[in-house]
Amino acid sequence: MLSEETFEELLTRVRAGAAQRERDRELPRELVRELAAAGFPNAHVPASVGGEGASLEVLFDRLIRLARADCNVAHVFRGHLAFVEKQYFEADPGAREGWWKRVLDGDLVGNAVSEASTTSDLSTVLERTPEGLRLRGRKFYTTGSIYADWIDTSAAFEGDSVQVFVPTGASGVEVVDDWKGFGQRLTGSGTTTFTDVVIDPGHVRRIDPDDDAQTYMLGFFQLVLLAVVAGIGFAALDDTVDYVRGRRRIFGYAGEALPREHHLVQAEVGALSSAASAARAIVLGAARTLDAALSRHLADGDHDVLLQAQLEVYRAQQVVLPLVVDATANLFEVGGASAVDVDLGLDRHWRNARTIATHNPAIHRRRAIGDHDLNGTATRRYLPAG
Secondary structure (H helix, E strand, O other): OOOHHHHHHHHHHHHOOHHHHHHHOOOOHHHHHHHHHHOHHHOOOOHHHOOOOOOHHHHHHHHHHHHHHOHHHHHHOHHHHHHHHHHHHOOOHHHHHHHHHHHHOOOOEEEEOOOOOOOOOOOOEEEEEOOEEEEEEEEOOOOOHHHOOEEEEEEEEOOEEEEEEEEOOOOOEEEEOOOOOOOOOOOOOOEEEEEEEEEOHHHEEEOOOOOHHHHHHHHHHHHHHHHHHHHHHHHHHHHHHHHHHOOOOOOOOOOOOOHHHOHHHHHHHHHHHHHHHHHHHHHHHHHHHHHHHHHHHHHHOOOHHHHHHHHHHHHHHHHHHHHHHHHHHHHHHHOHHHHHOOOOOOHHHHHHHHHHHOOOOHHHHHHHHHHHHHHOOOOOOOOOOO
């Protein structure tokens, strides 16, 4: 179990140098491994198999706090957190508990699902050869895989779509940090290539795009992003407060005029504080909804409760993203031209929030919510990119 004292110590280490790491594109490998070893990403593993058995609310609260320290580090764990959740839908108890025990022993899982393609057909293929199963293909937006022990990927196999678990150190696996986005630069969201990689048949699962696991996981994947965005809101607040407190002059006033005492500056900081706090409350509310839906489904197989929880996350997406993106853009009103100094790094908060907001675009989800409420239409499936 991750103690509060240990977590706070780790957060202090993560927070130190976060802006400098981003400027230098220094991947926080050691910090990621320390968090994994401490059990941070495994809070929702059941106590019955040796896990903490914490609620999703506890998990997402910690994720927001980690994103407040460094949103890149928090985002790295997206694929791993989702992998832990997927095991709840695994029909084979031995396989399910085996993977939970692996992650409890410190193994870290990355995500590699998305492809650069004009169709929904998978170009990555798993083939049966005389020497056994071989994986070939290329994935993009492979968040966290450069830090991981395992890669959770997808492939076409004998007419089906399958989930494949690949050891990162296997021959033929190449993970490249070539992500060119202007935000979330340290998440390892680059390219992963599989060249004739030997695959254990026990590490292959069929994917049913219409099963209950997909309904739940799409909401979970999105909520991880919203938690990171909420953390960005708080990080922006922390940096803005530090910046304002250190200033001795405000635009339009001669001599010393403390910005922290000016009503317009106070109003901007108040707006940023409110946005971050509201985003956190919305994310934790959605986490409670997901948790309750999962428990209900595991108890009685209720599908509709999972769909409703997914929709609740999509509704949260419509509110959390503009709240934080707008607030991190407006924070520059507290300082004039000096606020754009690259050494301050205040721009990174908007860049990072705006980058995450492009994932699984909210405008598509907005329409899907309206279609569901008006016509009862089930939401479309979207790949959990990045």
